[in-house]
Amino acid sequence: MQPADNTTFADEVRLSFVASLYQKRGTLAAGMVAHLVTTLAIYLRIDDPFYLYAALALFVTWAARTLDMMAFDRKDKSTFKLADTLRWEKRYVAGSLVAAFILGTVCGHALVMAQDPFAELAAISVTIATMISVVGRNFGSKLNVDMIILAACLPMMAGFLMARDPFMMVLAVLLLPLFLTTRSMANGVRDFLFNSVTAERKTAEIAERFDTALNNMSHGLFMLDGDGRIEVANRKAREFFSIDRNTDLTGRALKAALRLGTRNGVIAKENFGQINQHLDSLVSGRDDRALVRFDKTTWLEFTARYRGEKGVVLIFEDVSERIQSEKRILHMARFDNLTNLPNRSWFKEVVGMKIASAKPGQQLALAVLDIDDFKHVNDTMGHVNGDKLLCAIANRLRSLSRPKFVVSRFGGDEFVLFLPEVKDLDDLHATMDHVIDTLRGTYIIDGHKLFISLSGGVVMAPVSGVQIEEMHIQADLALYEAKRRDKNRWTLFEASMDQRYSERQGMKAALREAIRTGAMDLFYQPMFNTQGTRIVGAEALSRWIHPELGPVSPAVYIPLAEEMGIISELTRCVIERALQDAANWPGNLQVSVNLSAHDLNDRAIISVIADALDRTDLPPGRLQLEITESGLMNDLKTAREILTELRSMGLSIAIDDFGTGYSSLSYLDMLPLNKVKIDRSFVRDLTKDPKKLKLLRGVVHLARELGLEVVVEGVETEDQLVMISENNCADIIQGYIFGTPMPHGSFIELANKLSSNPRRLSVVGEAEQVRKSGN
Template sequence: MPSAVSTSFADEVRLSFVASLYNKRGTLAAGMVAHLVTTLAIYLRIDDPFYLYAGVALFATWALRTLDMLAFDRLEKSAFTLADTLHWEKRYVAGSLVAAFLLGTVCGHALVMAQDAFAVLAAISVTIATMISVVGRNFGSKLNVDMIILAACLPMMAGFMMARDPFMMVLAVLLLPLFLTTRSLANGVRDFLFNSVTAERKTSELAERFDTALNNMSHGLFMLDGEGRIEVANRKAREFFSVDRNTDLTGRALKAALRLGTRNGVIAKENFAQISEHLDSLVSGRDDRALVRFDKNSWLEFSARYRGEKGVVLIFEDVSERIQSEKRILHMARYDNLTNLPNRSWFKEVVGLKIASAQPDQNMALAVLDLDDFKHVNDSMGHVNGDKLLCAIANRLGSLSRQKFVVSRFGGDEFVLFLPNVGDVEDLHATMDHLIDTLRGTYIIDGHKLFVSLSGGVVMSKAADLQLEEMHIQADLALYEAKRRDKNRWTLFEASMDQRYTERQSMKAALREAIRTHSMDLFYQPMFNPQGTRIVGAEALSRWIHPELGPVSPAVYIPLAEEMGIISELTCCVIERAVQDARNWPDDLQVSVNLSAHDLNDRAIVSVIADALDRSNLAPGRLQLEITESGLMNDLKTAREILTELRSMGMSIAIDDFGTGYSSLSYLDMLPLNKVKIDRSFVRDLTKVPKKLKLLRGVVHLARELGLEVVVEGVETEDQLVMISDNNCADIIQGYIFGTPMPYGAFIELANKLSQNPCGLTVVGQSGQTRNSGS
């Protein structure tokens, strides 16, 4: 089934053929004149009026056909449909049929009636000539060709037959091949022209499509002949080189386009020679691809397609954006996106190159710098200002380096420096002192003045012995040592630091294992009423016996657990063990457990405590939870929600070490507290400094006004106890005067002893005198 496009095209060709019939009026007029002259000559020759009438009929037919042609000329052909074309084709065929039939009749009449050789010769000659004109004029319509031949042939052949002359009859038969040949020639001409028009149309369409595709390519194209001259240049190529559309590049050398590009500012003049060299390599076949830089920010990528001796096709595209993107991606892969300093991987690569090019005995150093208390900046001023501070420090580092050393930011507030050429230790000291002095100081961040100090760790090594990863570990150890000593300084690595680091790592592993296996011990420090006649409870205190080092102070392993992020696991162990032990105590005794800052930031602690109470079947009211001000600093809202939920479950809440922080008074109002544990600093020198007693009495009065019980910690002497009791400053006493932290068994023994001695415990004061605590 022909497509709509091909059908439309065939209709257009048919219309053009029909229009050609109506347009060739000159030959039609010439034929009319020949027909009139012939009929008039025959009439004058044989004096037969039939020919006069025939001439008049031929003239009238011509006149009507001419009027019809003029009417066709006035029509708008663009609106023609196939039906319109067929209609006008049939009208033309009708006129041709009448004219041809008249001529055939003239021939038949001459053969049958005239019996005159001139009349026969003249009539047949003009009819045959008309038949031949079918090939040159009337081929446009197959129907027209057939009708003219039939209308002219049949009367002529009938005339030959009616002459009843065998020779005439032979001529009648011989006319048939002539007429058929004429018909074939006319149809052949029409088919040939149709095919030619079709081929031309397709060629034109292909040329138009090729031109459209060529000029709408996103790539530029130059087609060069065998001598390197331009045959074709598409629109994109002209745009790339800023060549005006009116400038004809055909036949010109490729360098002419380069010169135009240079003149129009597309190509940097200093790059002209290099660009010409690249293009010559492509045209000559030495290269088939080339990346050519036209100016600072413009790059074109060329590829060559060779056509043998016919030349070459150069296709190129603007890859400037791609090159810039690749540069940005490479920069992102190599540099820290905040400070624009080399990141870890690029730092290692650059340092590796410097190590490879160094002399074996060349001294090199690696330094790790860390901002002191940077977390406080983020917490108090926000991470945005923290980032601005890091950028400001990075800028100072960048201005200091001047290619003398390689600077990198490894993340957070950690900066790493590699010094590729260090003279000796004194030279290193001078460099690091200058570096630290330059970096420390006041920074203006978002209108705020910040004083910044840094700590650093440095390690030095010969190039031949240098192992970068190992140096980084050693520099970190030196940094840790600098922070441990007193921040705001730098420390050079020593071998003993490695040993301490190994020991510390070993201790971390042992602590993790002790917590995992629940092998931590619990000691209990009893809490008494002020008279010392009754134990009201005990504070559970974890203790760790290292398998090799023996007892480890809580001041050592608790910060270690916080550093390792396992302080919550330690809390869980203490809670589980404490409630299990407390269920075997007398029902009136409470056990007190400390919660860390991490515990108060995670609601999971509520489930941990609830599950432990369920497993031990201990009443919630017998569990007291102690919190410190430092544990409330990070997220007071979450801590208050957690404590409120625990309080609602029946547990009592005590604030520990009260009075050591600046915001303790606000916590008394904001938190769901039951007790206040006054810090030992209020008791120390209580008997020597009168102001201490006034301060203690004021705090106690405030707490009791808020309905809170008062626990005084750190009571160690009888004089302290007497003064506290005489001034009614405590509801509960906790201190060495009544008992130090003791194992579970010792605590049970003390509780039993007290129950057997209703008068209370005998305590020893600093004076050495003894007295009954119940007296």
């Protein structure tokens, strides 16, 4: 709608005023009759033909105006412009002017010519009456008002003046206030009506805007009076309550809308009472906001705006999606998105609440469960199937979890189980045995059968003073102990585990420091020709002397270094030290160094070896690298590429402990090898078991067919040596029969001794004496 004070609106009002001139033609006809009767009566009174002609003129004027009005009626006013309005206004004014002028002339003629009291009184009366009608009928046009008054009054004033009677002249003068008063009254009526129409239009405009805004709100609205009855309900409110728009809610209690909503299925019947209570609290002023549940999925949030004694406005919106989103966000914050088990933070919160509500003296237990060899599942079947396995285990955990249990996934393949009430150790054993038995077994993952076992660590403690973080650490220690004991079991935490853990952590720190400072020692086990008369090289073996514990077995600290991720640093230390020592050895003795699985997965080992060779000027042919099958299993392709590049540098490559794995024969063909070191298991009981000799001879024959040199390890007795020599089963001998691992000084002494006097060492004894003298 256009604003009320603009040009378009003014044109519309002017058109309406002009149209009012053309309406109510019955009054115009009544005036015409009065005029005719008056003029004819004067004619009959004084027998003056002028009045007969005046009556005829008045009738003709009335007829012409009536026809003009009928033409106006036929016009389409919606197409009118201002020019059209002004044209029809002027046409009407012209008709009014003619009629008024005729009346004024009749009046003036009566005053000047007739000289008859009746004629004068009748003419003046009808003329004055016509002027007064201007206020009631012709106010719609200011021009029309002026023209009628002038046309009627001027002839009458002229008649009074022409009478040359002082009293008549006074009456002529008094006609001027009548003219002005009549004009003012007409204009006042018109202005009043214009202002009224303007106010009405503005009110309608505001009401329409309010109605549009009210009914296009995204919120529902109920406006209640002081008695709590509905004054206004917008369209959204009706939609929320599914109330037909034809249903009149005005004057009805808010409970009526609730009943309609219940009848229409919007409100669950069982929620009606609670919803009514919420709304009563809002209307009464006890609450100003309320979240109301209509059914299982629908929530409305109400806000009250109070109007004092006039009542209250209730505004509400559908917040169902927001509530659902908040629930989803809360669920995501509390639960693991893969297994849908409680995550670490929510687990701790729930456990904290259960601990707070526990009875004094109550026993608690915390179990940490870990899938055995889960990394192998991920490596062989992919992480997607690994995730499916975790979900399957989580489902089994949920199936056995009693309501008092709290089960969580902390990440990876680690699951945590909290038992808030444990009667005694027997109860704990029964529960944990049931848990492990339920979880272990066969799982079908992507069509593949997987047998899964789990290891667990459990700690039990009284509720008083318990710290869940400390219990978790202790359960982890028990889990480590269970895995150390061959897995597939659960272990209860003991105080000694904490001590062992502390000792192990201390040993880790000491080992890291020993590798960082180069405090690791190297021992060398010599390798001989089959006659035992000449040393061909030595295997470098690291040794660690702990400052407090003394010598630590490689079987202890090497796995520790792998666990800590510093095995490559240990390898680098051994390579640098071994190459420095070998650079001073007599002749062309070869030094052999072992590479770990981590070394064979990282191309950095190539740079480490190349840099060490450059610094020591040791010919590459004097360095031999030993690898084991376990070091090849993780990434055979990368290991083969690294070994091929090292072999191209002139280094020798030997596979160590050959024959102890499942894929040894395939490795002989796939890898760039120079030597095969046959494991000591082939030599043990060689003189007692004829099958061992046949097996040894077969392996040696295969290696030589492939052009590989054969090193036999673990030769300890003369009988073993004789049998190996007689059957030509070795190119190089390494074993205690000729020498045990010895310090560098002892090895140099032995090498120099045999270099100056090549001869066969006495079995075991002489080399051992040299080693001891070096110590």
